[in-house]
Amino acid sequence: MSRTTAPAPADRKDGATAPGDGSPSPSPSLSHGLKQRHLSMIALGGVIGAGLFVGSGAGIAAAGPSIVLAYALSGLLVMLVMRMLGEMSAAYPSSGSFSSHAERAFGSWAGFASGWAFWVLLSVAVGLEGIGAAKIVTGWLPGTPEWAWVALFMLVFCGTNLAAVKNFGEFEFWFAALKVGAIALFLGLGVLAVLGVLPGTDSPGTGNLFGQGGFLPNGSEGLVVGLLASVFSYGGMETVTIAAAESANPVQGVARAVRTAMWRISLFYIGSMAVVVTLIPWNDPAIAEKGPYVAALDHLGIEGAGQIMNVVVLVALLSAMNANIYGSSRIAFSLVHRGLGPKVLGRVSGGVPRPAVLASCFFGFVCVGLNYWSPDKIFPWLLNMIGGVILVVWIFIAASQLVLRRRLEREAPEKLVVRMWLYPGLSVVALAGMAVIFFLMAREPDTRVQLYATGAMTLVLAVIGLVRQKARAGAGASAGAGALAPAAEEA
Numbered sequence: 001m002s003r004t005t006a007p008a009p010a011d012r013k014d015g016a017t018a019p020g021d022g023s024p025s026p027s028p029s030l031s032h033g034l035k036q037r038h039l040s041m042i043a044l045g046g047v048i049g050a051g052l053f054v055g056s057g058a059g060i061a062a063a064g065p066s067i068v069l070a071y072a073l074s075g076l077l078v079m080l081v082m083r084m085l086g087e088m089s090a091a092y093p094s095s096g097s098f099s100s101h102a103e104r105a106f107g108s109w110a111g112f113a114s115g116w117a118f119w120v121l122l123s124v125a126v127g128l129e130g131i132g133a134a135k136i137v138t139g140w141l142p143g144t145p146e147w148a149w150v151a152l153f154m155l156v157f158c159g160t161n162l163a164a165v166k167n168f169g170e171f172e173f174w175f176a177a178l179k180v181g182a183i184a185l186f187l188g189l190g191v192l193a194v195l196g197v198l199p200g201t202d203s204p205g206t207g208n209l210f211g212q213g214g215f216l217p218n219g220s221e222g223l224v225v226g227l228l229a230s231v232f233s234y235g236g237m238e239t240v241t242i243a244a245a246e247s248a249n250p251v252q253g254v255a256r257a258v259r260t261a262m263w264r265i266s267l268f269y270i271g272s273m274a275v276v277v278t279l280i281p282w283n284d285p286a287i288a289e290k291g292p293y294v295a296a297l298d299h300l301g302i303e304g305a306g307q308i309m310n311v312v313v314l315v316a317l318l319s320a321m322n323a324n325i326y327g328s329s330r331i332a333f334s335l336v337h338r339g340l341g342p343k344v345l346g347r348v349s350g351g352v353p354r355p356a357v358l359a360s361c362f363f364g365f366v367c368v369g370l371n372y373w374s375p376d377k378i379f380p381w382l383l384n385m386i387g388g389v390i391l392v393v394w395i396f397i398a399a400s401q402l403v404l405r406r407r408l409e410r411e412a413p414e415k416l417v418v419r420m421w422l423y424p425g426l427s428v429v430a431l432a433g434m435a436v437i438f439f440l441m442a443r444e445p446d447t448r449v450q451l452y453a454t455g456a457m458t459l460v461l462a463v464i465g466l467v468r469q470k471a472r473a474g475a476g477a478s479a480g481a482g483a484l485a486p487a488a489e490e491a
Contacts, residue, residue: 063225063227064217068277074231078266104400108338108468108469111338118328121393122325124363126328132317136314158325158357176319179315182309183272234265280299329359398431405424
């Protein structure tokens with residue numbers, strides 16, 4: 001049996017077992033302090049951050065009212081991706097999530113490439129969330145350096161993630177609950193204003209949707225830019241399948257969290273964008289200056305609501321920052337314990353992989369310097385770069401699901417607690433959608449360089465992974481030959 005079709009090793013330390021074995025278990029080295037309510041909120045908390053509250057402003061500026069279509073299309077794609085990931089993670093819970101699934105499906109090179117690509121993605125996102133949070137604080141305290149706030153946030157949340165995972169779970173639960181509640185309140189007020197039943201407001205009708213240059217004021221090119229921004233906004237949902245490995249019931253936990261998170265996030269994202277572009281003109285300067293949520297509330301004339309939303313946005317950014325440090329450290333830990341990374345990152349103390357946490361915080365501190373030298377250019381560049389990496393990860397998820405679903409149906413159908421809809425048709429549709437987005441990125445001058453950088457990084461990681469895989473296979477063959485030689489001499 002070739003390496004690309006062989007099941008993953010049964011003795012993996014990340015808790016994944018080979019197909020057909022007994023029920024998988026989480027890593028014995030990690031704490032199991034996360035509860036179901038923690039998982040549900042981590043799924044939301046890791047996503048509702050800079051991409052929605054800050055990055056969506058750039059998307060609206062580029063796409064206009066068609067940002068709603070952009071979020072709907074990318075939302076449909078992410079629902080398919082999460083369903084596929086949920087199917088695999090419920091069958092094989094692991095802190096390696098899709099990376100361990102890719103290794104199981106295609107070999108260690110795929111686990112190496114997808115895992116470290118995702119680690120880069122989350123590590124970059126940590127700095128991105130910190131920059132977004134710093135912009136809010138400097139708005140309250142003008143004259144204070146933005147880079148200094150990024151450094152402070154990094155120190156605080158690096159320390160939080162070095163503590164027990166239960167503390168992290170509680171932190172994420174309450175702060176994610178706050179921002180989810182705030183978005184729900186925003187949607188409620190916005191819908192009342194759109195209908196014209198909110199006191200002191202008149203219904204805007206469809207004037208802002210079609211009267212400011214049309215639904216597509218910047219044409220298809222603007223829609224593409226908005227689509228790329230929205231793709232990044234959804235990135236981070238994968239963290240819930242990583243966190244499931246540190247829960248008491250990983251199979252049930254990941255199944256329930258994936259099911260509930262998909263429709264909630266789609267509602268929040270698409271609904272929020274629809275409310276914003278209906279209430280105020282898409283080219284209103286306040287959207288770029290204050291952010292879409294604050295601009296919309298100020299437009300409604302609700303006293304103090306804009307500043308309250310600013311506080312919520314700050315909490316959301318810091319919460320997502322915290323969740324991304326968690327996710328990146330756990331994916332690094334899993335890679336190391338599957339023999340796909342430096343062993344020093346696999347050390348655990350107090351149930352926490354502290355060296356992995358420190359390594360995952362490194363790029364966040366690099367962003368402090370980048371923000372010092374070029375504060376105006378770093379945010380949009382990072383936004384586009386991460387969008388490309390997310391698509392690479394999603395391609396690995398879809399391709400792995402196509403392979404593992406067939407294997408599960410043949411070897412262990414009882415593990416299919418979550419099933420992908422209309423398999424394999426929708427899995428193929430999702431892959432085609434990702435290919436279209438890559439094509440659109442290649443056409444846009446603003447995203448072409450980032451696409452090439454993402455492609456180069458992925459290719460380098462894949463080549464390194466293949467070299468490592470062949471070296472390990474060769475070492476295994478040599479060891480086997482060495483063991484047979486004494487027996488042959490005795491015979």
